[in-house]
Every structure is written in structure tokens, then in C-alpha cells.
Amino acid sequence: MSLPIPSPEALAHSEALCALLGDEIRTQGGWISFARFMELALYAPGLGYYSGGAQKFGSAGDFVTAPEISPLFGRTLAVQVAQVMAASAPDILEPGAGTGALAADLLLALEAMGSLPERYRILELSGELRARQRATLEARAPHLLPRVSWLDRLPEAFSGVVVANEVLDAMPVHLVHWVDGGIFERGVALDADAAFTWQDHPATGALLAAAQSVPVAAPYLSEIALAAPAWIREWAQILQSGALILVDYGFPQREFYHPQRNQGTLMCHYRHHAHGEPFHRPGLTDITAHVDFTAVVEAGVNAGLELLGYAGQGQFLLNCGLTQVLEHHTPAEGTAGADYLRLASGAQKLISPSEMGELFKVMVLGRGIEEPLVGFIRGDRSHTL
């Protein structure tokens, strides 16, 4: 694998995290689940990929998300957000808000629509990202900053709209190995040189129960997410009225555990290089897995939420009027042509089936919303879950 060489500071950072992971493995008797490894690699205070200082987002970072690709994403999503706020409460909560680009785009678009929320709360654990989000909002929407506040835990109760873009894919997953002899959990141990190595243990408890319910033909290796459904169940307790808008890459269960996907969906990103080796420079590398949307909807519905729609991102954005939003930003002839081309090319990335339009899905789970949602008026694929 040939990847860009990190700076000496970045390498020292990764080594400190490796030492912490090694200590954790030794303390736990020589083995930890991959979910625990991923949790520490991404979120160990001060050292994890998201809680440390890595650049992460944008062209100088490791990956690019929809709000970073184009402001059209937030401007178009605002149409759906406004509808849910009108039917519930004028309040938005965004967990894991990245650079703050989506917050700025949504707030400015909602202002233009006359649908500003009273409050826009960001649930962000990383101090560095909070500072970046504040700087983005100060630069782009300083007059709206008084409506924005930051949380470090979920509120006890909430009404309004929760917007989670690429949050579920960043939650820890367990690795499961189905073989003829049974179902094993693949975890992490240390070899004779104290390097990380894979080790399978018999799966137990909730993981075993979840693995038994997945129809795969052994041998098969994949992920089972317990954290993402647990987070949805938590939201089912918190959400009084309104909706969770979940945008992420993933599939319904049947497709997720397709016979051809027998090595799972785990992916790592380092400076725009994708690879499949999570032991490579933990703390500097993003680790993600695709989302099993069937598991997400089951968790939500069993906990009392209603499925309000599920569609590909392209279809959802077109339903919300992406083309009209783009037309609205068409410059007068001869002016700002380059800006328009950039917007049009961003729109293409967001909706094209060969880019983000099909792989990325939008799922909305809600409570107390009676009217059909604009984002799903055509092409709702709830029946595929």
C-alpha cells in the first residue's frame, strides 16, 4: 500500500494512540472487539481520529462529504427541513457537524425562505471541530450565530429536525465471521511483536443474536452495527415531535449482506486514498462502514418512531427541487460563469447514480408528522427495507 507519508507530529500522534490501544488490549485480557478498537481509534479523547487534530474534511483532508461538495446540498435539504419544522417545532439539531458548512448553508437557505429555526444546536465532541464550525458560521452567517449553540450530549427531550449527514457510518461496528463451525466475532489482539492482529472468538450475547438473524452463506465476513441502532433507540426516547433526517451510504439488509459482498464494507480513508486496513496508522485514518438501513428502521420503528420515507439521495434532492434551486442560482448572461459551472458540477455529483445519487440514501424517521414528506413524493423505496 503506498500512501502519503505523515509528518513526524502526526506519526507521534498515531504512535500514542497505538500505545493506548495496546494497553486496552492487555487490560482486557489480550483481545478487544473491533467495535472497541474503532471507538478508540476514532474517539479516544485527544487522540482519536475525530477527537484529535487531523484535518479530515475537504481537499486537504481525507474525504469529502456532500456539504463540502456543494452548497446545493444544504440549500435543497432546507426545503425538507422547513416542512418538518412547520409540522413540529422551529428547532434544528445537527450531530457531528463537520466544518459547519451544512449548518451555514441550511441557515442561510431557511432565512431566504422565511423559515429560520429559533435554535440550531450542534452536538460536537471535538473542540477543534467546534472552533472550525464557529469560524465557518462567523464568516458566512455572522448575523445568525446567536441562534447557534453547541452541546456535548444529547438533550433529554427535543422537538424539531435532527439532521445527521454521514454520522451513522462513523459509529463503531462489530466484525462477524460466519463459518461452517459457527459464528465468530473478529477482534483485535497483539502478536509476538506487539503489533495488532486479527483474532476470532465465538460471538455471544446481542451480537450473536443479531448475527443469527442475518441470512448469509458461510464463509462470510461482514459488519454488524450495534451502536447505530442503539443511538436511534435513544432518539426514539428523546424526540417528542419532528423527524430525524439520516443521510448516509448504505443498503437495505438484503443488499448489505449480498453473497458477493462477502468481505464486508469496512473502509479506511487517508488523504483521499481508500484502503481496507484499519490497523494502518490509527488516529490519522478515518474508519467507516456502510449502513444497514434495515437495522436502522427496525430499531426506530420498534422503539415507536414512524418511517416517513427512504430514497436514494439523488431522487430525494430532485424531489426537494434541486433543479429549481440550481436555476435560482443561474447567473445573468456573461457573469460568474465559472461559479455556475462549479454549482452544476456539484449538482451532478450529488445526484448522479454513478456518484452519490444511488449509494447514498436518505431515511426519515419521525413522530407526529401527518403529511407526506416532499422528499419522497416520487421514488420512495421504503418497501425495499
Ligand SMILES: C[S@@+](CC[C@H](N)C(=O)[O-])C[C@H]1O[C@@H](n2cnc3c(N)ncnc32)[C@H](O)[C@@H]1O
Ligand atoms: C464523516 S463525519 C461527517 C461530518 C459532517 N456531518 C459532514 O457531513 O461533513 C462523521 C461525524 O459524525 C460524528 N459522530 C459519530 N458518532 C456520533 C454520535 N454518537 N454523536 C454525535 N456525533 C457523532 C463524528 O464525530 C464525526 O464528526
